[in-house]
Amino acid sequence: MSELPSLSTGTLMAGKIRYDQFISGNRTGLEPVLMAASIPAKAGQRVAEIGCGAGAGLLCLSQRISGLSLWGIEVDAPSLALAQHNLDANQRTEVTLLNCFFPDDLPPDVPFGRFDHCFANPPWHASSGTPSPLSRRDLARRALPDTLESWVKGCTRLLRYKGTLTLILPADLLADACNALAQNRFGGTTLCPLWPKTGREARLMLLQSRYCVRSPSRIVPGVVLHEADGSFTPESRLILKDGQALALGPKQQGMTRSPVPHG
Known part of the structure; x- marks a missing residue:
C-alpha cells in the first residue's frame, strides 16, 4: 500500500465490510x-459497475448476493488500486477490475452483450463550475457535457437483452436521464425517490431501466432516509446496515430480506 496516499480505516453495513478510504479526496x-x-x-x-471508485458498491452487492461475477470499471488508477x-x-x-475511460477505452476482452446488470453513480457537477483543488475529487464529481449520455450508451455495449441499468442521480437530472435512456432503447x-426526511424534497433518485424493452415507466413510493x-x-437502516434488498421490480415493490453470506 506504499504507493497509495494516506488512508482512513472504516466499515460499511454496520461493520460487516472493512472499507478504507483516502483521507483527502472524494469520500463515499x-x-x-x-x-x-x-x-x-x-x-x-454478471454485473458491472461503471465508475466503481474504491469499491463500495461492489463490496455491498457481493455482501448481499454471493456467487456473482463482478466487474468494476474506473478511470482513476489510485482509486482502482484502493478498490x-x-x-x-x-x-x-x-x-475483475479495469482501469480505463468508459466507454471509449474498454479492452477487447470485455464480454460485450453478456452482462445481466450494470450500475453507476455518474459524475454530475457541471463542467463550468469551480474545480476542486483535489484532482481525484474533481474527476469523480465533474461531468463532461456528454457524460450521462455516453455512460448510458456505453452500457448498451455491455448489457444482454433485457438486462438492467441502475443509476443514482440528483433530481434535476431526471429529464436528461429519461431522455438518454429512451434514446438508447x-x-x-x-423511478425511486430518496427522501432525506419526511416532508422534504427528494434530492436524489434511483432509476432502474431495462435494455430493449417497451414497458411503461413507474414511480414507486421511495425511501425516507432520515428521521x-x-x-x-x-x-433505511434495514438497507444500509442490515443488507436488506431494495426491490424496484413491478412484481417486487417494496423490500425483501436477503441472506448475508459473508457476515
Whole structure:
C-alpha cells in the first residue's frame, strides 16, 4: 500500500465490510450502498459497475448476493488500486477490475452483450463550475457535457437483452436521464425517490431501466432516509446496515430480506 496516499480505516453495513478510504479526496456516501441494494441480481450472473471508485458498491452487492461475477470499471488508477485493496481485505475474489475511460477505452476482452446488470453513480457537477483543488475529487464529481449520455450508451455495449441499468442521480437530472435512456432503447424505467426526511424534497433518485424493452415507466413510493433528528429510519437502516434488498421490480415493490453470506 506504499504507493497509495494516506488512508482512513472504516466499515460499511454496520461493520460487516472493512472499507478504507483516502483521507483527502472524494469520500463515499450512501449512494453506492443504496444502488447495490437495488440490483436485482441472482447467483451466477454478471454485473458491472461503471465508475466503481474504491469499491463500495461492489463490496455491498457481493455482501448481499454471493456467487456473482463482478466487474468494476474506473478511470482513476489510485482509486482502482484502493478498490483492489478493499476487495482483498474482505476476501472478495470474484471481481475483475479495469482501469480505463468508459466507454471509449474498454479492452477487447470485455464480454460485450453478456452482462445481466450494470450500475453507476455518474459524475454530475457541471463542467463550468469551480474545480476542486483535489484532482481525484474533481474527476469523480465533474461531468463532461456528454457524460450521462455516453455512460448510458456505453452500457448498451455491455448489457444482454433485457438486462438492467441502475443509476443514482440528483433530481434535476431526471429529464436528461429519461431522455438518454429512451434514446438508447431502454424501457420499463422505475423511478425511486430518496427522501432525506419526511416532508422534504427528494434530492436524489434511483432509476432502474431495462435494455430493449417497451414497458411503461413507474414511480414507486421511495425511501425516507432520515428521521427528524438525523438518525436513519427503520426502513433505511434495514438497507444500509442490515443488507436488506431494495426491490424496484413491478412484481417486487417494496423490500425483501436477503441472506448475508459473508457476515
